[in-house]
Amino acid sequence: MLELSTQKPDEYPPAMEVEERWNVDTAKKIYNLPFNDLLFQAQTVHRQRFDPNAIQLSKLLSIKTGGCPEDCGYCSQSAHYPTGLKASKLLQVEKVVAEARKARDSGATRYCMGAAWRSPKDRDIDMVVAMVEGVRALGMETCMTLGMLSPQQAARLAGAGLDYYNHNIDTSERFYSAIISTRSFADRLETLAHVRDAGIKVCSGGILGMGETVDDHIAMLVTLANLPVPPESVPINMLIPIPGSKLANAAPVDPIEFVRAIALARILMPETHVRLSAGRSDMSDEMQALCFLAGANSIFVGDTLLTTGNPGEDHDAALFRRLGLKAMPLGASE
Ligand code: SF4
Secondary structure, three states, X not given: OOOOOOOOHHHOOOOOOOOOOOOHHHHHHHHOOOHHXXXXXXXXXXXXXOOOOEEEEEEEEEEEOOOEOOOOOOOOOEOOOOOOXXXXXXXXXXXXXXXXXXXXXXXXXXEEEEEOOOOOOHHXXXXXXXXXXXXXXXXXXEEEEOOOOOHHHHHHHHHOOOOEEEXXXXXXXXXXXXXXXXXXXXXXXXXXXXXXXXXXXXXXXXEXXXXXXXXXXXXXXXXXXXXXXXXXXXXXXXXXXXXXXXXXXXXXXXXXXXXXXXXXXXXXXXXXXXXXXXXXXXXXXXXXXXXXXXXXXXXXXXXXXXXXXXXXXHHHHHHXXXXXXXXXXXXXXX
């Protein structure tokens, strides 16, 4: 027989105060609250800052695919693993702008462009600057993910009007070297600092289901929350194991642990858009609904991400109807 709750209403955990700096012990206590209490706290925090039924829609395009010199164990684009992905060159600016226009016309407000580089060369920056300018002229927010940036490169992107730069910390500092050996956790933080110093908004999150522990989930979120300014956008991905990659046979993450991580992200970073990112195609509608209840308020739309699958627009439209969700208008939370 299941254990009966003996908790009386006046013993419920008090509404959480927003802390300036978080420590891992406090974050663990929050993470380990009874699930209903955790979701209640997360939803309470969420409602203080956001329309609880509005979801920000982003669209992602791979502007340069495959052949990456980095060895990220989760990635289809790393040249270190026989994933069978065909590499391609940097797309032409006109093609990128045309794709962005289609995304805007189907409701996306932010256009995210990703290139499989360790870091861009200066001649690449000329091309991506033209892409940023072209997409911004459509009235969309822009985001780029291009690998490590020098302060000068970050300044050029800022000068072009780039709104967001994505650079995930991926996991905890402790677990980082088990997943990637060609760069360090400190390298990631350094690029994030260059991006922030240039005046670009930060998008940084990670992936769950790579063989890490719950403590790694908590440590990763505490690191993000304790950046000098927390990221404006935190994508939380569920690993899609890529055949041929180092993590091809990784065990799936427990869905309840995943939802708990979303709720903790919401509580530690109340102002942030928490994005339910890669892995949605392997989630049930019910799991996605729990993630939205836990405070996720951004998704990628369209049937592909950089190289992996995503629920199609028809499926998302049906899910939004069933849950009474709406697309968040541009600038709604700023
Ligand atoms: S995640 Fe990015 S940096 Fe890592 S291998 Fe893939 S494309 Fe390269």
